[in-house]
Amino acid sequence: MRAFFAFELPEEVIDELDRLTDELRNIIPRGIKWVRPEQMHITLKFLGDIAPQDIRELDIAAAEILADQSEFEIYEPRIQAIPSRNPRVIWVHYQTDEKRVLSLPGKIRSIAGGMGYDLDNKPLKLHATLGRVKSSVDMEQVARMLSYKPKITKANINQITLYKSVLQPEGPVYTAISSYDLQRRNHG
Numbered sequence: 018m019r020a021f022f023a024f025e026l027p028e029e030v031i032d033e034l035d036r037l038t039d040e041l042r043n044i045i046p047r048g049i050k051w052v053r054p055e056q057m058h059i060t061l062k063f064l065g066d067i068a069p070q071d072i073r074e075l076d077i078a079a080a081e082i083l084a085d086q087s088e089f090e091i092y093e094p095r096i097q098a099i100p101s102r103n104p105r106v107i108w109v110h111y112q113t114d115e116k117r118v119l120s121l122p123g124k125i126r127s128i129a130g131g132m133g134y135d136l137d138n139k140p141l142k143l144h145a146t147l148g149r150v151k152s153s154v155d156m157e158q159v160a161r162m163l164s165y166k167p168k169i170t171k172a173n174i175n176q177i178t179l180y181k182s183v184l185q186p187e188g189p190v191y192t193a194i195s196s197y198d199l200q201r202r203n204h205g
Contacts, residue, residue, distance in 0.1 A: 018181050020067045020194070022079065022125060023058035025176040026145060031057050033169045034109060038147050040165060041096075041107070045158045049107060049148040056191060057145050059091075059111070061177060062125040064136065071132055076179060076195045078128040082121075088175035088199040089115035091143055094167040098150075098159050108144040109167060118143075175199045 026034070035054040042051055067075065091111035098104035113119075119141050126136045179195045 018067055018069055018072070019065065019183070020072070020075075020179065020181055021063040022061040023178050023180055024061055024143075024174045025178055025196075026057055026059065026174070027172050030145075030167075030169055030172045033167050034145060034147065037096075037109075037165060037167055041147065041162050044162050045154055048150060048152040048154045050151050050188070051148040052146050053188075056189070057147075058178075059143050059145050059174070061141065062122045062136065064125075064129060064134070067129075067134065071134075072179075072194060074132060075128065078131075079125065079179065080195070080197060082124045082128070083177060083197040083199070086117065086121070086177075086197075086199050087115070088173050088201060089113050089118050090171055090173055092171040094170060096147070096163050096165055096167075097144075098163060104154070104159060105150050106146055107148040107150070107162070108146045111143040111145075113143060175201070 031054050034057055038051050042049075064075075091113050093112040094109045097108055097110050099106045099108065122139070122141045126138065129136050176199060177197045178193050179197075181192045181194055183190045183192070
């Protein structure tokens with residue numbers, strides 16, 4: 018089964034990204050398949066095909082490494098078209114000051130490697146996909162779209178979910194397998 022770990026976005030951020038997607042759809046009405054709000058997240062690590070019998074072991078190991086991970090703030094959202102010359106994906110990229118978060122994909126990769134899976138070593142890019150380009154788009158319209166800014170500029174991430182992903186003709190269907198709450202920071 019295809020699986021991945023994702024940071025859950027707060028409801029107000031999802032609502033804002035959905036509103037923003039509606040505005041962007043007006044700029045480029047054709048050629049992009051826009052992501053539905055219930056599918057918006059920040060991918061922590063894509064696992065690819067995992068044997069169903071290995072999910073429980075992966076879940077237990079992930080719970081151990083995530084047990085001491087604190088919630089963290091994302092900020093400075095910026096719309097990007099990737100790659101810039103002939104874009105295939107439109108996303109919102111975020112920043113964070115929490116360096117421990119950036120080490121999580123490597124820890125998950127180590128767990129999966131110990132189970133016989135060979136995952137990529139890509140660095141974590143904190144982004145929420147808004148749309149996938151399906152046909153050529155006007156680059157002037159893309160440039161105009163990149164000037165838009167989400168109104169919510171900061172948010173706390175306090176949960177990670179392990180998802181199963183089933184590809185369907187109308188798009189992927191995500192089903193939560195397990196969720197991991199991140200420790201609350203002491204704000205005092």
